[in-house]
Amino acid sequence: MSIPVGISACVLGHKVRFDGGHKQNRFVVDELANYVDFRPVCPEIGIGMTIPRPTIRLLQLPDGDERLVEVKNQDKDHTSKMKDFAHKQVSTFDELCGYVVCAKSPTCGMERVKLYIPNGNTVPGGSVGVYTKELMAKMPWLPVEEDGRLQDPVLRENFVARIFSLNDFYLSLRENRTPGAFVDFHSRYKLVLMAHSPMAYKKMGRLVASVKEWDMDEFYYEYRQQLMDAIKERASRKNKTNVLMHLQGYFKRSLTKRQKQELSELIDNYREGHLPILAPLVLIKHYLNEYPVPYLQLQTFLDPYPQELKLRYGL
Ligand code: SF4
16 A cells, blocks of 8 residues: 655655755654555745755744745845745645654744744744645645654544544545445445534534535545544543444443453443553454455554554554
């Protein structure tokens, strides 16, 4: 499987930074790269800047406008070129299922990038890199994450789950925009939605119930946005415990008293934070093999991405 994912070239290890260095991320290179087809872009090289090159930063003008300027000569303004480049580049990204950007960069940073004012002070909260701002504005459904934040197990898992879900959405529906295909896809994502956002679960249930009233292309775009917004919400331990209990309910009649007790204990231990979610899930999957339930076997929640990524070990 090869899922197209954009990436700041320096995060992949390309020596394209202003000083000729890179910011290679081990998770990206050693693990994620086994499953995705990275499309590296260095926007600063893209607009014709050299290696090495003068350092640049974001400058907020008195009217609020943000400019991408050279630190040593603020008259050298790269904003328009960068916006044009981003605009053209993003228009080629239709297929992408995610994007890893380099933190803190005035070009690629996703949040809290230092934003200066003319007297050299900074604006609290910072801003977004010029290129990434354009990317996120044009593709608001796209999973975007910074290299540094991928060190956090929860953020990492969430990002990867979103990439695989978007890829699944495209494979299932891009060429097959029919009411039946949307209903089937949604049915597989019910537990994922329950885990990430019970509110979105209800809202999207109503959306899918009305699918026959929609133009199929409009529905496709609306569903994609709502799905990606929902999965972006962190799946809390409480919600995931509810999903596990929901799964447990399907085995009411098939399990012995001792088996039920064993599963309940694992779920309790997960709820209290003593065990990762993998522990009850392994047992549930085992019971699913013994006592098949077709609706459950199709649930993406059980296998949202390859196990080899080991993303559920610490959650
Ligand atoms: S942060 Fe972005 S612009 Fe800077 S070197 Fe990396 S890819 Fe290039």
